[in-house]
Amino acid sequence: MASCWKISPVVRPNGEGRNRMQKTIAVDTPFFVPSYWEDAKVELMKRDRIMRKLIPQFGDLHLVGRGEAFTTLARSVVGQQISVKAAESVWQKFLLVCPKTTPAQVxxxxxxxxxxxxLSKRKADYILDLADHFKAKRVNAEQWQEMEDEEVIADLTQIRGIGRWTAEMFLIFNLLRPNILPLDDLGLLKGISVNYFSGEPVSRSDAREVSANWEPWRTVATWYLWRSLDAVSAEY
Known part of the structure; x- marks a missing residue:
């Protein structure tokens, strides 16, 4: 069975901390903080000289996740292969059409x-297929918390438009799994390149070798590498 981590809920307005001039859909959204975060920070700083320098730069900032599986997956599809800024713009327009972000509404x-x-025609089709899977209960959403990482990935990737990267974003941002290494993520590879290889290109093999020192907290190390490249954290 998958390891069960306590998740602490925090409720704050959507868009908190953003530029006040930016128009967003303001709704109260539950956020969840992984209880393992502080322990992971301590262990990573002990083991890894780069993490020892990087983690203190971000103070009390940490990964936050949302509890609604369908919303997380839909937002991940929106964010595929576009910048964080572009994805946020599309998502805000999406919320005007589907403010409750339920499968039926989509x-x-x-x-x-x-x-x-x-949304491109392809992404619109993907989100509609995702909604259809949830409405028809063709995914095991109620069991994901208890399933192993690879079992969740296998369940999700049966849906059109949900590849391994999107499934891994779901494991990170929704299920808050502590040891995910998304090797298809260009931001992770760039973060390793900049912080560990002086900007030289890195292979998946290089990334795996570096990340061996992070286990079982590869999610946490990945998040800090993302933040080292972009002060605005992606949300899914």
Whole structure:
């Protein structure tokens, strides 16, 4: 069975900390803080000289996750292969069409309204297929908390548009699994390149070798490498 970590809920307005001039859809959204975070920071700083320098730069900032599985996955699809800024812009338009972000609401909106949010036809189709899977209960959403990482990935990747990267983002941002290493993530590879190899290109093999020192906290190390490249953290 998967390890069960206590998750502490925090509720704050969506968009808190953003530029006040930026228009966002303001709703109260539950955020969840992984209880392992502080222990992971201490261990990573003991083991890894780069983490020892990097982690203190971000003070009390930490990964936050959302509890709604469908929302996390839909937002991950929106964010595929585009910048964090572009993804946020599309997501805000999406929320105007589907403010509750439920499968039924997405299916009712249909492909034309989703495309009007700035989604490509392919991404609109992916989100509609995702909504259909949830509504028809063709995924084991209620069991994901108890499943192993690879079992969750296998369940998710049966859905069109959900590849390994998107499934790993779900494990990080929704299930808050502590030891995910998303090797398909360009930000992770760039973070390793900049911080460990003086900007030289790195291979997956290089990334695996560096990350061996992070286990069982590879999610935490990945998050800090993302933040080292971009002060604005991606949200899913």
């Amino acid at each position: 299916l009712k909106a249909g492909p034309e309204q989703l495309a009007a949010c700035g």
